[in-house]
Amino acid sequence: xxxxxxxxxxxxxxxxxxxxxxxxxxxxxxxxxxxxxxxxxxxxxxxxxxxxxxxxxxxxxxxxxxxxxxxxxxxxxxxxxxxxxxxxxxxxxxxxxxxxxxxxxxxxxxxxxxxxxxxxxxxxxxxxxxxxxxxxxxxxxxxxxxxxxxxxxxxxxxxxxxxxxxxxxxxxxxxxxxxxxxxxxxxxxxxxxxxxxxxxxxxxxxxxxxxxxxxxxxxxxx
Amino acid sequence: xxxxxxxxxxxxxxxxxxxxxxxxxxxxxxxxxxxxxxxxxxxxxxxxxxxxxxxxxxxxxxxxxxxxxxxxxxxxxxxxxxxxxxxxxxxxxxxxxxxxxxxxxxxxxxxxxxxxxxxxxxxxxxxxxxxxxxxxxxxxxxxxxxxxxxxxxxxxxxxxxxxxxxxxxxxxxxxxxxxxxxxxxxxxxxxxxxxxxxxxxxxxxxxxxxxxxxxxxxxxxx
DNA sequence: CCGGGGCTCCCCCGTTCGGGGGAAGAAAAA
DNA sequence: TTTTTCTTCCCCCGAACGGGGGAGCCCCGG
Numbered sequence: 001x002x003x004x005x006x007x008x009x010x011x012x013x014x015x016x017x018x019x020x021x022x023x024x025x026x027x028x029x030x031x032x033x034x035x036x037x038x039x040x041x042x043x044x045x046x047x048x049x050x051x052x053x054x055x056x057x058x059x060x061x062x063x064x065x066x067x068x069x070x071x072x073x074x075x076x077x078x079x080x081x082x083x084x085x086x087x088x089x090x091x092x093x094x095x096x097x098x099x100x101x102x103x104x105x106x107x108x109x110x111x112x113x114x115x116x117x118x119x120x121x122x123x124x125x126x127x128x129x130x131x132x133x134x135x136x137x138x139x140x141x142x143x144x145x146x147x148x149x150x151x152x153x154x155x156x157x158x159x160x161x162x163x164x165x166x167x168x169x170x171x172x173x174x175x176x177x178x179x180x181x182x183x184x185x186x187x188x189x190x191x192x193x194x195x196x197x198x199x200x201x202x203x204x205x206x207x208x209x210x211x212x213x214x215x216x217x218x219x220x221x222x
Numbered sequence: 223x224x225x226x227x228x229x230x231x232x233x234x235x236x237x238x239x240x241x242x243x244x245x246x247x248x249x250x251x252x253x254x255x256x257x258x259x260x261x262x263x264x265x266x267x268x269x270x271x272x273x274x275x276x277x278x279x280x281x282x283x284x285x286x287x288x289x290x291x292x293x294x295x296x297x298x299x300x301x302x303x304x305x306x307x308x309x310x311x312x313x314x315x316x317x318x319x320x321x322x323x324x325x326x327x328x329x330x331x332x333x334x335x336x337x338x339x340x341x342x343x344x345x346x347x348x349x350x351x352x353x354x355x356x357x358x359x360x361x362x363x364x365x366x367x368x369x370x371x372x373x374x375x376x377x378x379x380x381x382x383x384x385x386x387x388x389x390x391x392x393x394x395x396x397x398x399x400x401x402x403x404x405x406x407x408x409x410x411x412x413x414x415x416x417x418x419x420x421x422x423x424x425x426x427x428x429x430x431x432x433x434x435x436x437x438x439x440x441x442x443x444x
Numbered sequence: 445c446c447g448g449g450g451c452t453c454c455c456c457c458g459t460t461c462g463g464g465g466g467a468a469g470a471a472a473a474a
Numbered sequence: 475t476t477t478t479t480c481t482t483c484c485c486c487c488g489a490a491c492g493g494g495g496g497a498g499c500c501c502c503g504g
Contacts, residue, residue, distance in 0.1 A: 012308060012329035014336045018240035025243055036330070086234060086308070107234035108258070114236045151450060164421030166490070179453050186492065196460095197491080198420050199386030202437050205427065212434075215424050373480060388460070401483050408462065418490095419461080 003030040004122040007050040009041045009068065010034075010084075011058075019054070019084075022111070029118065038068025045072060050079050051122045055101070057085040057092055057208070064208050066095045073100035080121040084114065092208055103127045149191050155209060157184040162201045162210045225252040226344040229272040231263045231290065232256075232306075233280075241276070244333070251340065260290030267294060272301050273344045277323070279307040279314055288317045295322035302343040306336065314429070325349045371413050377431060379406040384423045384432045 006029055010016040013036060020031045033048040035041035041053070053072055057065035069081045082103035083096045093104055103117035106129050117127035150158065160170040167185065171178040185197060194200055204210050228251055232238040235258060242253045255270040257263035263275070275294055279287035291303045304325035305318045315326055325339035328351050339349035372380065382392040389407065393400040407419060416422055426432050 014306065014327065014329050014331055014333050015237050015240065017333040018237065018244035021244035021247055022240035022242075084236065105236065107236050109236060111236050111239040153451065161420065162424065164416070164418050164424055166418065168490085176451085177453060179455095180451070182492080183452080186494095189492075194386070195492080196386050196388065198383065198423050201420050201423055202384065202386055202434070206434055206437070212424070212427055215428070375481065390460085398481085399483060401485095402481075404462080405482080408464095411462075417462080 003028055004118065005030055005032045005049060005051045006118060007032060007041065007045075007048050007053045007079075008034040009036075009038065009053060009065070010056040011036045012056070023118070026115070038063035038065065038071070041068060042071050042075060045076055045079070049076070052118050053079050053081045054084050054118065055081050055096075057083055057087050057096060058211075066092065066099050066208070069096055069101050070099040080124065082117050082121045082127075092206070095207075105129045150188060154184050154188050154191070157181060158188055158200060158204045159210050161185070161188075161197050162204045163215055164201075225250055226340065227252055227254045227271060227273045228340060229254060229263065229267075229270050229275045229301075230256040231258075231260065231275060231287070232278040233258045234278070245340070248337070260285035260287065260293070263290060264293055264297060267298055267301070271298075274340050275301050275303045276306050276340065277303050277318075279305060279309050279318060288314065288321050291318055291323050292321040302346065304339050304343045304349075327351045372410060376406050376410050376413070379403060380410055380422060380426045381432050383407070383410075383419050384426045385437055386423075 006023060008016050008019055008023075008031060010019070016034050016036070020034060023029045023031050032050055033044055035044065041055075045053075053069075055065050055069055055072075063071075065083065065085070069083070072079055072081055080103070081096075081101040082105065083093065083101045084105050084107060085093075086107045087093065097104065102124070103121045103126060105114045105117045105127070109129050113127070113129060117129075120127040156174060157170060160173055165173065167178050167181045171181045174181070185200075188200055189195060189197070192200060192203055194203065205212060228245060230238050230241055230245075230253060232241070238256050238258070242256060245251045245253050254272055255266055257266065263277075267275075277287045277291055277294075285293075287305065287307070291305070294301055294303055302325070303318075303323040304327065305315070305323045306327050306329060307315075308329045309315065319326065324346070325343045325348060327336045327339045327349070331351050335349070335351060339351075342349040378396060379392060382395055387395065389400050389403045393403045396403070407422075410422055411417060411419070414422060414425055416425065427434060
């Protein structure tokens with residue numbers, strides 16, 4: 001039986017290299033490629049022909065791990081995606097599974113779980129980290145992430161909200177009237193079933209719509 | 223010359239195991255121990271007698287990597303601490319260096335940088351990730367993180383803010399009047415030189431005062 | 445063709461925020 | 475000791491916010 005062709009997608013190159021070293025210490029696993037972004041992974045995917053793609057959810061740049069998972073599955077249905085992430089947030093895990101991931105392992109899990117997930121994925125078996133499988137399934141049952149219900153414009157406004165801007169500032173940034181922004185904010189809160197913009201910001205961050213690192217603090221010296 | 227005695231402190235056990243595999247592939251490095259928390263590392267430190275402690279900043283539990291670094295240095299001055307973290311936020315890096323770390327490497331750096339930092343630390347040399355060394359130095363010059371200027375009570379309020387609560391809700395949670403909360407919020411914004419509570423929330427998250435994972439979304443159907 | 449959704453803008457209204465001021469007690473620092 | 479800081483609470487006021495309504499425009503799908 002041939003070795004499991006594995007690809008690593010993680011923007012943390014130190015971690016990526018370490019994972020490669022770890023996985024290759026097992027004779028049944030072969031690391032045939034690695035990428036630091038979803039874009040890079042997709043470019044090279046057809047050249048690698050992997051059985052398993054180990055995907056980090058949290059990545060900088062335009063494409064996050066969820067979107068990357070979706071496209072990997074579309075481009076190469078044979079390749080199974082195992083999500084390996086530090087994320088403890090159920091919402092994003094659920095989104096990843098919806099996007100076509102077959103396995104999910106947290107970085108703080110026992111390494112044996114990770115190995116099992118990779119080997120399982122190669123056989124088409126789903127291995128979910130037991131630490132969160134329960135709550136994730138609950139999430140799946142009770143409906144998907146509400147962000148996806150947001151229109152593009154509403155996501156724009158939500159991103160602006162996450163920068164701590166007022167309606168007026170958002171109006172200027174997006175070149176619309178303050179009234180329009182009010183409408184969007186109202187619709188966002190309504191769709192997300194929240195009541196304050198502060199909650200919307202936390203929600204945006206949890207969903208990965210914006211990254212904390214992307215936010216330059218305004219209005220302070222420094 | 224004997225091998226560099228190294229200890230890994232990272233709550234991500236998958237990553238920790240992978241790093242061990244990676245480091246041990248080099249003949250001059252020996253991994254003599256590993257811990258998933260600052261507490262565990264300190265307990266076993268004197269048994270390990272490491273030359274280098276590789277420390278992740280972001281860890282759950284009572285002690286974070288910064289406090290752990292401080293105590294490692296106090297308990298075993300021979301052991302040099304290299305911070306290895308996904309954190310892209312300067313503030314916490316500066317805090318870690320203040321706490322006595324000699325090296326700092328981001329997880330998305332070139333693995334070579336990490337190796338250099340470990341080997342340098344063993345010789346007492348400081349290796350700072352060039353990707354951020356500049357901005358970190360600026361931070362050091364312009365003074366420490368503003369959070370430290372906040373009183374305990376103000377941090378309590380800031381944590382509440384991060385949950386998207388209104389002044390009234392915070393008042394109930396902390397068992398004080400709404401007026402008191404208003405005072406605290408005002409002082410927080412003033413001290414942090416911000417103008418909206420939403421910005422304060424982002425600030426709290428960036429500083430690690432609260433973790434995104436700690437925040438249970440309220441006010442939505444779930 | 446007509447309906448629905450998205451984007452834009454406007455009105456009104458009550459609530460929440462943020463900033464200004466002051467004040468009292470307790471605890472810690474000078 | 476005096477002084478400062480922290481914590482608590484109160485006042486007033488203007489600005490910002492959230493919810494409700496309506497309206498016109500465009501585009502896509504039935």
